[in-house]
Amino acid sequence: MRMKTVLLSFPLLFLILLGINLIFVSSRPTPMVNQLIISSIGDASYLNPVLAQDSASSDINGLVFNGLIKYNRDLQGFVGDLAESWEIRPGPEPEITFFLRRGVLWHDGKPFSAEDVKFTYDKIMDEKTQTVRRSDYELVKKVEVVDPYTFRVTYKQPFSPGLGTWGIGILPKHRLEKEDINTTSFNRSPIGTGPFRFVEWVSDEKIVLEANPRYFEGRPQLDRIIYRIIPETSLSEMELLTRGVDYYGVLPHQYQRMNEIPFLKIYSQPSLSYTYIGYNLKNPLFQDKRVRQALTHAIHREEIVQYVLYGFGNVISGPFPSHLWYYNPNVKPLPYDPVKAKKLLTEAGWRDTDGDGVLDREGKPFRFKLITNSGNDIRRDVGVLVQRQLRELGIDVTFETYEWSVFLKNFINAKHFDACILGWSLSPDPDDYMIWHSSQIEKGFNFISYVNPEADRLWEEGRKEYDLERRRKIYWRIHELIAEDQPYTFLFSPIGISALQKKFVLVERDPSGREIYRPIQMEKAGLMYDLIKWYVPRGIVMEK
Structure with missing residues (x-):
């Protein structure tokens, strides 16, 4: 990853x-x-x-592909790609009208047109298409081919990330309209x-x-x-x-x-990325947030940054890289504190009652498997350190790596795992709805099955808000909620x-x-x- x-x-x-x-x-x-x-x-x-x-x-x-727009070199806005320009009509049902470049050719020599843009949208929204991009377009009310070089999209409600979603690569209708895209x-x-x-x-x-x-x-x-x-x-x-x-x-x-x-x-x-340990919240071991907080307190993240990253990274406290405008600086990373970790676990009912060195509750040991993908030296080294640190606390952790396709298909997508080390690479926009909203447990990237009704409401609210300062407040509050819940142990945001x-x-x-x-x-x-x-x-x- x-x-x-x-x-x-x-x-x-x-x-x-x-x-x-x-x-x-x-x-x-x-x-x-x-x-x-x-x-x-x-x-x-x-x-x-x-x-x-x-x-x-x-x-x-x-x-190989182009979107309608792309970020500028400073990540402060957008410039045209397949679209030369666009107009936004605000309102309760906002519209974006894209004016497309003329004379653009597909690699086989066929001309590009607005029909290709509509075709790409239709394929994304087709339930048979195996894509995780659908949530980016669920608020679209309709799309229109106004003419061969004009494409208009109308939204059901205000949707602040809307423009950015049209940076997705456009597909050729003439090549794919009669084929199974999967x-x-x-x-x-x-x-x-x-x-x-x-x-x-x-x-x-x-x-x-x-x-x-x-x-x-x-x-x-x-x-x-x-x-x-x-x-x-x-x-x-x-x-x-x-x-x-x-x-x-x-x-x-x-x-x-x-x-x-x-x-x-x-x-x-x-x-624009971070690495984390994700806990499967369907597993009873991780359903008490005190346990998740304890695990984070027990992991020496500063040591990971120092010895695994050689200082090329920063410990983070929540779901955003620390140098971005929507990262909440008031939320501090939980400190390395094994004593606090032990106290939280005791409060949650985990004690070593039989003296075997492993915490237990109601006769069941605190034992789980931590997994990641093979071929990633940093994740491998993180896993070894985390395994050692949690064992010192009395948690029996096994650590295994799997080839990427097996790891993804058999464990992550199937939700057949206890805890995993993974990373996200993000957009400059804070709309991480696809990762965190509860509606994305089955159809998006919320494979840890995280549910927080207030966070859900705020993710939805953030999508409707255009004002930068009001958006910042929304995502700062989301940051607070997720940091409190600790569905991930947020490890670090690296320096690439x-x-x-x-x-x-x-x-x-x-x-x-x-x-x-x-x-x-x-x-x-x-x-x-x-x-x-x-x-x-x-x-x-x-x-x-």
Whole structure:
């Protein structure tokens, strides 16, 4: 689940961060000067933005497909993508009218139109479509194709995140209207409107994209992008150091070594994500919030940040990354306090009555299994530390890892788990309704089965409110409620680190048409925000 710090393919409000362990490393591609080779810890699942839930798929979908809009580089608003502009008519049933770009072509040469936008919406709302995106559009009253280049959406009520939801990748009607979207071969060989078009997918080995020569913003400077599936972090590091890959999401313990390599540039910034331990609230062990609070008090999160993240992260107190405007600074993380943890457990009826070192209640020991996905070194190390710390408290914890697809299908989606270590990557907008609202237990991402009527009401209220300060108050109160309930032990929000070979530059043109090279910089929206301008010069470029 944890992979990179770039902003994931918008508008997936939250994606399960991927980490996969496979059995072999792909062979190196044929060397080319003007290509980007990316090390990916896990394979994609669906190259279809309506179906994809993981970051590996999302990264690639973001290059193959376009939404109507996208975040600007500062994450402070939106700019047009497939839409050139839009108009918002406020009111009790607000409308958004999108004016679409003309002359946009799908990768197969067919023209893009408003019919494709309506088709994508219809597929999302079709109950047969296996998507978790539906809740983003449940407040839509109707959609209209006004003309081939005008698309209008009307909402049942005010919906402040509404504009942002139209950043989802648009699908081609002409290619999919007669197919089952869940099983179509399109999901492994897609066509989009994006800057790069699909070439090849060799499972568990590589995914290859090439520049779209007819892209509406101009042909990308890079000729190809190759995602190499390299499951082991040590092998990814070796490939980076021997120039077998160009870009890699660096783990904290690798930072010092990577920072000393002269041909690499290291980038870092706070990420739009956090890591947590989620408790299955259907399990009687975790239904008393005193128990959940005790577990958090018993876990030394500062130690995790220091020794697992090497300081590249911050302990958080609730369901938002700590650097965002809707994080409530008045809610402090529960401190590491084993004495307080023991007291809370005693109040909840857990004592070691038989002297075997394990707490028990009504003859049953406090015993559970903590699970996570294999291939993610940080989660593995967190699990080992948590297991030790909880055992010191008298809780018998076993810790196991599972291959990603097995982990997701057999445990998380099936709700067949006690506790899990996972992470969310979030949108800059605080509407995490899909994770926390009780209506999303069966059809969204609320797989821990969390229910809080006041929080439900506030999530609904937050969706109706447009005023920034009033929204802040709503989400601050949600933060307070969830921090009190502790359905998760909120572990940390990491500082993301990535390494890129210095041979890449941004290429732009001055008013006279002369090419200008400048260094690639980290944007708030991610390192790859200007990817279509990346280039490998054939001559010498002076470094700043």
